[in-house]
Amino acid sequence: MTTALLILHFCVTIALIGVVLIQRSEGGGLGIGSSQGMGAFMSGRGTANLLTRTTAILAGLFMLLSLTLAVLYKGGVTGAGQDILGQAPQPAATAPVAPPQQAVTPAPAPAPAHP
Template sequence: MNALLTIVLVVQILTALFMIGLILLQHGKGADMGAAFGSGASGSLFGATGSANFLSRTTAVLAAVFFVCTLALAYFSNLAQPVGSGSVLERAAPAAPAAPVTPPSPASQIPGGGTPVPAQQGPATTPATTAPATPASGAAQIPTK
């Protein structure tokens, strides 16, 4: 099945490249107006009228092959089931239950406020104090202007 997909993909790419080349070789509808006024458009590679039939028919055949290859690739890609079909959440491994988290006390959120000051770090003249209790919402911690 993999080899068939590779062959169809190579045929599609080559068809696309040949179609690009053939479309660039063709003249637009307004190119024949220049030949009526003396332009050298009639001296083209396939002649004045032969190029339109040959190039347009070849482009139509290549376009049909391109569309068939595109439909074949779409059909084959829908046949193959993905390795892990389903939701990402269904495939996720269950995590180990986390330890319950105790919210920190509001006094410990203030720098230097919730812990007593050791005697060797600060002056011995002031007693160690703790910060006053703050509301649990955290609104009191927002500085005001």
């Protein structure tokens, strides 16, 4: 089932990329979405509405498939990508602490003898 969802996800992704590239943007895009590229099939406004709806539907499918695959894979990955939220925190390793060194004070010099 997961393999089928991954293949469907890939197809939806490629279709979404294609539809977004076809759309006419302010800069002209690829120009395929204009009425000249579609012939007499639809007007410019109808083509734009169709592409906008198609983009919205494909984006919704993309999000739904992404969430579904994430739920299916939760906890299924082993190794470096394990679920870190489900584990207890590991205690931090600390270096052994040496006992504090006491300052050594020099012994007072003997007082000079007075004759």
